[in-house]
Amino acid sequence: MTRCRLCGSEALASVVDLGATPPCESFLAADQLDQPEPAYPLHLRVCTDCWLAQIPPLITPEETFKEYAYFSSYSTSWVEHARTFVADAVQRVGLGTDGSEAFVVEVASNDGYLLKHVVDRGIRCLGIEPSVNVGAAARDAGVPTLTEFLSPDTGSAVRAEHGPADLVVANNVYAHIPDVVGFTEGLRALVADDGWVSIEVQHLLTLIEENQYDTIYHEHFQYYTVASAIRALASGGLTLVDVELLPTHGGSIRLWARPAEVAGEPTARVADVLAREKAAGLQELSGYTEFSARVAKVRRDLLRFLIEAAERGETVVGYGAPGKGNTLLNHCGIRPDLLAYTVDRNPYKHGRFTPGTRIPILPPEQIAADKPDYVLVLPWNLRAELVEQLSFVHEWGGRLVFPIPELSIVEVKA
Structure with a gap:
């Protein structure tokens, strides 16, 4: 990426480089799991002339x-x-x-x-x-x-x-x-x-x-x-x-x-x-200069929590399969050994797998059936709505985990 797409300037400065990931809504069907999966760089830059932050247009709408x-x-x-x-x-x-x-x-x-x-x-x-x-x-x-x-x-x-x-x-x-x-x-x-x-x-x-x-x-x-x-x-x-x-x-x-x-x-x-x-x-x-370091801390904190939970024999599953969740999962390198599955209300996603990380997506009812120790909430922006929706996890002592803006573990009440 050499020019700003708004003003045409070449004065682009790096904000954060998240590596390469698949497109976040390219959920995989079971018969695609053994096929190659394209990944594209995800590198945010800002134009220092018009201050539009942007990534390269590597995929088309x-x-x-x-x-x-x-x-x-x-x-x-x-x-x-x-x-x-x-x-x-x-x-x-x-x-x-x-x-x-x-x-x-x-x-x-x-x-x-x-x-x-x-x-x-x-x-x-x-x-x-x-x-x-x-x-x-x-x-x-x-x-x-x-x-x-x-x-x-x-x-x-x-x-x-x-x-x-x-x-x-x-x-x-x-x-x-x-x-x-x-x-x-x-x-x-x-x-x-x-x-x-x-x-x-x-x-x-x-x-x-x-x-x-x-x-x-x-x-x-x-x-x-x-x-x-x-x-x-x-x-x-x-x-x-x-x-x-x-x-x-x-x-x-x-x-x-x-x-x-x-x-x-x-x-x-x-x-x-x-x-x-x-x-x-x-x-x-x-x-913009300190953003990359704060992003790295979110990754370290979440991985530390998931690894320590796995070593204690505790189960962690996800709630939601939003596009933003796939950026987080891929940047952190989270696989089914750390997050057994995630659930979503959208039937279109049931039976599919998250892009890149290949985590199964199941119906929401699976959480009540399995009674996991923790539920990692991927659509953290809906926190108030989902704390209420997921209040039933208190029945077996389960807790909710929010990764953004910093790791937060919540004990929910009825």
């Missing part, structure tokens, strides 16, 4: 998203997050409140987890989702969905057929596209000249501060601060007008943008977050 293992509706808290967002957005943007027909487009709409709330309100909408299997699930749920990647041409075609969108939503996708400029131009093509764009993406500030290195994986081509997001939005003719700090995914930002011609002055919250980022050193190399 087409390789990852045509058949996808992640279904948003399997997270209870995420569905509720979407419902609340829709209710708030209706008021903020005034969708249909003046008696006119509103139109909402969501890019990377997954299985319709968000737009179903728009449908329930009687508001016209369309999802744009590249994954064939999850897009089909959305249509089965009554959410109109186009199977396509967003590009300037796709945005123009949707606008020509359906009209401009009053609101364009792009949650947890702005990091997933290597062509930042082209994707942003696609958003601008979709949105009405007086419309709104809402983007949710993980905040690099919390990623660095909270050691959330497992959210670095090949699907995430870039990692945003508000400062770098402002520049990315401007590349497609959009201007940031407001920002919200969210707890989702360990710490995210919701970016509210409008076409540059109507944007006006940004809110005070934008200046506040920019000041926080600057104070954390994220507009100079000093803010």
Whole structure:
């Protein structure tokens, strides 16, 4: 990787090198276990000109998203997050409140987890989702969905057929596209000249501060601060007008943008977050230099715990098979001798194996059947939700283990 994908600069500095891993959502079927498995370097760098953090685009979105293992509706808290967002957005943007027909487009709409709330309100909408299997699930749920990647041409075609969108939503996708400029131009093509764009993406500030290195994986081509997001939005003719700090995914930002011609002055919250980022050193190399050492400590602490548990004859299993978990498992070199299996609510993953580490994925009921001593929670960002869901492990004295931001062993109560 020699040039920044946003500004074209060659001034790229290393942040953390996680070695080489398989794509994090390439779960293996049993008949693939004796076949070669490709692995790609996972090396995060930051551009010291525009401060966009990024990894090389070694895999394409087409390789990852045509058949996808992640279904948003399997997270209870995420569905509720979407419902609340829709209710708030209706008021903020005034969708249909003046008696006119509103139109909402969501890019990377997954299985319709968000737009179903728009449908329930009687508001016209369309999802744009590249994954064939999850897009089909959305249509089965009554959410109109186009199977396509967003590009300037796709945005123009949707606008020509359906009209401009009053609101364009792009949650947890702005990091997933290597062509930042082209994707942003696609958003601008979709949105009405007086419309709104809402983007949710993980905040690099919390990623660095909270050691959330497992959210670095090949699907995430870039990692945003508000400062770098402002520049990315401007590349497609959009201007940031407001920002919200969210707890989702360990710490995210919701970016509210409008076409540059109507944007006006940004809110005070934008200046506040920019000041926080600057104070954390994220507009100079000093803010990144210690991250690699803190990542190494997470690895050592988790491996030490797993090895000592194995030597005591205690059993450890996993909960969840998220993409982030596969970054952690591969970076730590964890195999079934240290983690017997993991479980997941998504039936698509049952009977498959984690990429690289080949850990079996079973239904959640297996935990109650086996009564392990410890449950390693891989989707640590859902901590509050999962502590409640897994409270039954107290029945046999089991405990939960959270690896991020630092190793934490939790005794749960009924």
